Amino acid sequence: MNESRLFLIEDVPGFTPQISRLVSMMNYARYTTLSEVEGLGVEQLDYLHDPQSNSIGALLLHIAAVEVAYQAATFYLRDLNDEEGGEWNAALGLGDRARREIRGHDLDYYLGRLEGVRARTLAEFGQRGDEWLAVQTPFWGGQRANNHFKWFHVCEDELSHRGQIRWLKKRAKGDAT
Amino acid sequence: MNESRLFLIEDVPGFTPQISRLVSMMNYARYTTLSEVEGLGVEQLDYLHDPQSNSIGALLLHIAAVEVAYQAATFYLRDLNDEEGGEWNAALGLGDRARREIRGHDLDYYLGRLEGVRARTLAEFGQRGDEWLAVQTPFWGGQRANNHFKWFHVCEDELSHRGQIRWLKKRAKGDAT
Numbered sequence: 197m198n199e200s201r202l203f204l205i206e207d208v209p210g211f212t213p214q215i216s217r218l219v220s221m222m223n224y225a226r227y228t229t230l231s232e233v234e235g236l237g238v239e240q241l242d243y244l245h246d247p248q249s250n251s252i253g254a255l256l257l258h259i260a261a262v263e264v265a266y267q268a269a270t271f272y273l274r275d276l277n278d279e280e281g282g283e284w285n286a287a288l289g290l291g292d293r294a295r296r297e298i299r300g301h302d303l304d305y306y307l308g309r310l311e312g313v314r315a316r317t318l319a320e321f322g323q324r325g326d327e328w329l330a331v332q333t334p335f336w337g338g339q340r341a342n343n344h345f346k347w348f349h350v351c352e353d354e355l356s357h358r359g360q361i362r363w364l365k366k367r368a369k370g371d372a373t
Numbered sequence: 374m375n376e377s378r379l380f381l382i383e384d385v386p387g388f389t390p391q392i393s394r395l396v397s398m399m400n401y402a403r404y405t406t407l408s409e410v411e412g413l414g415v416e417q418l419d420y421l422h423d424p425q426s427n428s429i430g431a432l433l434l435h436i437a438a439v440e441v442a443y444q445a446a447t448f449y450l451r452d453l454n455d456e457e458g459g460e461w462n463a464a465l466g467l468g469d470r471a472r473r474e475i476r477g478h479d480l481d482y483y484l485g486r487l488e489g490v491r492a493r494t495l496a497e498f499g500q501r502g503d504e505w506l507a508v509q510t511p512f513w514g515g516q517r518a519n520n521h522f523k524w525f526h527v528c529e530d531e532l533s534h535r536g537q538i539r540w541l542k543k544r545a546k547g548d549a550t
Contacts (some may be wrong), residue, residue, distance in 0.1 A: 204509065217391070218523070221484070224526075228529075344381075363426075363537050
């Protein structure tokens with residue numbers, strides 16, 4: 197991620213024009229997620245605001261898990277396999293299982309998972325072109341969606357959870373209670 | 374907004390290719406915001422989770438206010454004028470002033486404000502082309518930003534607050550307490 201170009205949606209070396217613009221957006225979204233969690237300790241990452249809340253750690257892993265699910269769907273045209281499901285389903289589903297299973301990790305654990313997944317996305321994007329981004333399949337409710345939308349959705353899901361992380365962080369740190 | 378094309382990031386009649394893709398994203402983001410608040414009453418729109426929380430109503434008006442601020446910045450190359458500031462500054466700034474001043478409105482009030490602002494954005498987009506989207510100015514910290522980034526930021530700010538609205542709504546409705 198080139199931080200001096202963080203506020204430019206434009207061509208990015210190694211990617212076609214539309215994929216470049218998508219990558220620019222995903223880079224900026226990720227930058228804001230990482231800025232939000234910088235310096236958080238295990239206690240803050242595990243903080244549960246109430247019995248129905250997701251922890252910041254679980255939300256970070258969820259962001260990576262959604263990206264893995266869309267890698268499978270759009271690059272390999274399949275669902276998660278059993279091995280991937282075992283690794284990611286708790287984070288994908290959030291809720292009770294995530295509250296039980298996703299805890300006790302430090303920030304580096306989550307950052308490593310996010311980074312590994314993103315590296316694969318960028319490698320696959322680099323092998324594809326704008327015509328791939330326009331490919332449509334039946335999607336939610338049978339309505340057509342193209343790959344451009346599916347990857348925008350990955351980004352918008354991250355941004356939505358980043359908004360929740362921002363809210364939760366203030367409470368986890370005691371800044372707003 | 375054409376709901377049958379909601380999951381397609383593609384050309385939209387009346388807009389140039391890049392502006393079309395941005396409009397597709399903004400349409401989808403707005404659709405998810407509106408879906409989230411559908412059917413909420415005044416009590417839920419005014420719900421304050423704790424003394425530092427923003428209400429759902431204030432967040433909705435904030436989404437419109439940010440869009441107004443970026444209309445001024447990118448279409449008219451200026452800050453909000455006094456009249457606009459009087460109308461939007463409470464929503465822009467959120468916090469104490471928004472908690473005091475933005476309350477008691479029904480959902481239609483917020484929907485009307487969002488819709489009026491968006492109509493102006495789309496009208497202005499329709500008069501511009503992709504070369505305008507690429508125009509750069511000094512921005513945060515003096516770093517360059519282009520109009521494409523600035524409007525993506527409007528969209529990502531909405532998505533971040535929609536994530537918070539989703540969290541707050543569950544508590545306002547008592548679904549998660």
